[in-house]
Amino acid sequence: MEKIIKVDLKEKSYNIVIKENILSSCSKYIKELKIGKKILIVTQDKVPSVWIQKVKQSLFEAGFKVFVLVLKSGEEQKDLSSLLKIVNFAIKNKFERSDSFCAVGGGVVSDLTGFAASIYYRGINFICIPTTLLGMVDAAIGGKTSINIKEGKNLLGTFYQPKIVIMDPRVLSTLSKREFLVGMGEVIKYALLEHTAKTKFPKSGFFKFLKTKKNQILKLNTKALFQIIDYSAFVKAQVVSKDEKESNLRAILNLGHTFAHGIEQAFDYKKYTHGEAVSIGMCLASKLSYRQNLISEKEVTSIISLISDYGLPTRLERPFNLNKIIKSMLLDKKNKDGKFRFILPVDKIGKVKIVSGIEIKEIKPLFLN
Ligand code: GLY
Numbered sequence: 001m002e003k004i005i006k007v008d009l010k011e012k013s014y015n016i017v018i019k020e021n022i023l024s025s026c027s028k029y030i031k032e033l034k035i036g037k038k039i040l041i042v043t044q045d046k047v048p049s050v051w052i053q054k055v056k057q058s059l060f061e062a063g064f065k066v067f068v069l070v071l072k073s074g075e076e077q078k079d080l081s082s083l084l085k086i087v088n089f090a091i092k093n094k095f096e097r098s099d100s101f102c103a104v105g106g107g108v109v110s111d112l113t114g115f116a117a118s119i120y121y122r123g124i125n126f127i128c129i130p131t132t133l134l135g136m137v138d139a140a141i142g143g144k145t146s147i148n149i150k151e152g153k154n155l156l157g158t159f160y161q162p163k164i165v166i167m168d169p170r171v172l173s174t175l176s177k178r179e180f181l182v183g184m185g186e187v188i189k190y191a192l193l194e195h196t197a198k199t200k201f202p203k204s205g206f207f208k209f210l211k212t213k214k215n216q217i218l219k220l221n222t223k224a225l226f227q228i229i230d231y232s233a234f235v236k237a238q239v240v241s242k243d244e245k246e247s248n249l250r251a252i253l254n255l256g257h258t259f260a261h262g263i264e265q266a267f268d269y270k271k272y273t274h275g276e277a278v279s280i281g282m283c284l285a286s287k288l289s290y291r292q293n294l295i296s297e298k299e300v301t302s303i304i305s306l307i308s309d310y311g312l313p314t315r316l317e318r319p320f321n322l323n324k325i326i327k328s329m330l331l332d333k334k335n336k337d338g339k340f341r342f343i344l345p346v347d348k349i350g351k352v353k354i355v356s357g358i359e360i361k362e363i364k365p366l367f368l369n
Pocket of ligand 1: 138141142144250253254
């Protein structure tokens with residue numbers, strides 16, 4: 001089965017193509033872009049070489065001149081020195097504006113390569129081939145690119161859309177359970193906001209689907225995986241098509257993320273993965289919504305149960321330094337005048353809204369009970 005989802009951004013529109021075993025034939029789709037002959041694949045050493053080889057071989061057979069730059073693994077590689085490695089490599093090998101950078105990997109690789117592509121000669125073609133669930137359902141779609149600097153994560157970046165996103169659900173078979181669950185945190189997020197995004201999973205909605213198909217999803221059943229990738233990518237594509245630069249609607253994708261960034265930063269990005277922190281963040285956002293009388297206790301319990309059913313954390317393990325977390329949360333770009341601005345689930349599961357002006361004293365108790 002092949003599924004094509006369009007991100008509709010006028011002259012910057014592009015397709016997300018999802019297909020089993022697509023990597024071996026990726027050049028068929030890339031050739032249609034009418035780009036230059038040189039392609040620089042940027043990847044990390046933890047990405048199984050089998051996936052890189054498939055992409056490389058397919059491009060090579062189609063007549064592209066393929067270069068591969070393998071960076072070390074880890075979020076710390078998303079920095080200025082890796083950015084310079086990419087651009088220096090491209091300059092040395094005489095890449096021109098019609099040529100392309102192609103990210104093969106997770107969110108670190110796509111954020112970094114997308115950023116490099118956006119500034120190299122004021123913009124070179126960018127192709128994205130995510131190899132993690134998080135990459136597929138979030139990082140690869142929507143054109144947010146960035147690197148980290150010592151002052152904070154993702155502080156330098158651009159909006160720069162890829163020319164195409166190619167996804168092969170098969171690659172998920174080589175992820176560890178924990179890496180897979182990083183992406184599941186974001187997949188569950190789409191279930192909590194699908195109605196506000198004006199999308200609806202066929203029949204009973206995505207939340208119910210995730211509840212009833214939990215075993216198949218966790219066993220990496222091919223059909224179930226295809227469905228969650230397809231629908232999550234669709235929701236994200238819809239939101240980005242309506243609001244590329246996060247002027248309004250796109251902000252809903254930050255559900256759970258102010259809490260998550262605070263938690264990740266306070267633990268030096270070591271104890272919790274992004275998906276785990278987002279999961280705890282969504283539970284805290286639900287509890288806050290309940291305290292604000294915006295959602296019923298029953299809905300909050302359902303949200304927390306689903307997250308827990310997937311083996312994701314629903315609360316912080318003690319001990320933790322709450323003041324440090326709050327301090328980190330206050331750095332969030334979305335806050336205003338020292339007060340928090342959150343995306344909160346409201347009414348029925350599937351709906352969220354932006355709530356501003358939340359004070360620190362309203363946040364602290366959420367962590368403690
Ligand atoms: N990850 C949130 C966004 O792309 O807007």
